Amino acid sequence: MSDLRIGIVGAAGRMGRMLVRQIDGTAGCVVCGGTEPAGSDFLGKDLQSLAGLEPSGILISDNTAKLFDEADAVIDFTMPAASIAHAALAAEKGKILVIGTTGISNDQQAEITACGDRAVIVQGANMSLGVNLLAQLTRKVAAILDDDFDVEILEMHHHHKVDAPSGTALLLGKAAAAGRGVDHDSVADRGRDGITGARKRGDIGYAVLRGGNVVGDHTVIFAAENERIELTHKAGDRSIFARGAVRAALWARGKPAGNYDMMDVLGLAD
Ligand SMILES: NC(=O)C1=CN([C@@H]2O[C@H](COP(=O)(O)OP(=O)(O)OC[C@H]3O[C@@H](n4cnc5c(N)ncnc54)[C@H](OP(=O)(O)O)[C@@H]3O)[C@@H](O)[C@H]2O)C=CC1
Numbered sequence: 001m002s003d004l005r006i007g008i009v010g011a012a013g014r015m016g017r018m019l020v021r022q023i024d025g026t027a028g029c030v031v032c033g034g035t036e037p038a039g040s041d042f043l044g045k046d047l048q049s050l051a052g053l054e055p056s057g058i059l060i061s062d063n064t065a066k067l068f069d070e071a072d073a074v075i076d077f078t079m080p081a082a083s084i085a086h087a088a089l090a091a092e093k094g095k096i097l098v099i100g101t102t103g104i105s106n107d108q109q110a111e112i113t114a115c116g117d118r119a120v121i122v123q124g125a126n127m128s129l130g131v132n133l134l135a136q137l138t139r140k141v142a143a144i145l146d147d148d149f150d151v152e153i154l155e156m157h158h159h160h161k162v163d164a165p166s167g168t169a170l171l172l173g174k175a176a177a178a179g180r181g182v183d184h185d186s187v188a189d190r191g192r193d194g195i196t197g198a199r200k201r202g203d204i205g206y207a208v209l210r211g212g213n214v215v216g217d218h219t220v221i222f223a224a225e226n227e228r229i230e231l232t233h234k235a236g237d238r239s240i241f242a243r244g245a246v247r248a249a250l251w252a253r254g255k256p257a258g259n260y261d262m263m264d265v266l267g268l269a270d
């Protein structure tokens with residue numbers, strides 16, 4: 001089988017550069033192009049040089065339609081509005097799209113999901129094996145413990161991050177809600193300030209820290225009278241996300257159009 005040709009949208013971003021390095025070190029795939037938005041200072045720069053590799057002659061462009069024509073699969077770690085546009089292109093051209101972008105609203109998600117009728121879309125708020133395993137553990141623990149255990153989710157990220165709570169924190173909160181058999185959005189308490197009143201039984205609370213270059217720390221806390229369980233994942237390097245995203249692109253090859261997640265890719269779905 002020929003190598004999977006992978007295009008990267010947002011190729012000069014923190015994850016974009018990591019993806020270029022990950023593809024370079026992975027058998028069965030090659031990078032075939034990368035984009036940045038019109039007006040970006042990175043247009044015309046060598047994709048691999050930016051990622052700290054030998055120059056490839058592949059230059060960063062703003063021609064997204066051409067990238068989707070040339071690629072078998074596109075990987076997208078950008079921003080919500082861009083990911084919607086990329087999902088529409090993937091549907092138009094019948095391609096694989098792996099989306100890691102977070103901060104996507106429910107309405108935006110519906111637009112992306114609709115594109116799964118003609119594209120193979122794999123989406124994950126966190127592409128690492130460890131966090132997806134943590135989500136499964138969270139669901140199982142939440143199913144065992146009752147509302148005597150308050151669920152709180154604490155996350156910390158680098159000071160550049162623009163969305164809060166993180167996509168991973170919400171993924172973990174949704175796993176806890178699923179374990180309890182409740183609707184997440186009805187019980188989510190996404191921020192507290194001032195005289196908030198006492199904590200409501202059954203709520204899933206979120207707390208957000210930002211600082212330095214922290215790649216991504218997440219803790220799910222189950223707190224009851226006189227005892228507390230804490231499940232924690234700490235990301236040491238963005239390569240864990242890039243590895244998962246490239247694995248998802250390779251996994252998606254030959255799959256029918258549809259919407260998939262990292263539980264499918266990693267074989268963790270029940
Ligand atoms: N699912 C997961 O495992 C992970 C998810 N993420 C998520 O991925 C996203 C990106 O994170 P990160 O790499 O740190 O962010 P960066 O800001 O470093 O990178 C995003 C890049 O995308 C570019 N971009 C924006 N719009 C477009 C567009 N329409 N076409 C092409 N490129 C575009 C940006 O350009 P410009 O700066 O000019 O706007 C920027 O270079 C975030 O939502 C983050 O939360 C991050 C890590 C892991």
Ligand SMILES: O=C(O)C1=N[C@H](C(=O)O)C[C@H](O)C1
Pocket residue numbers: 102103125126157161165166167168169215216217
């Ligand atoms: O923005 C980031 O950096 C990260 N974003 C994802 C999230 O919002 O959960 C995944 C990871 O934690 C890093």
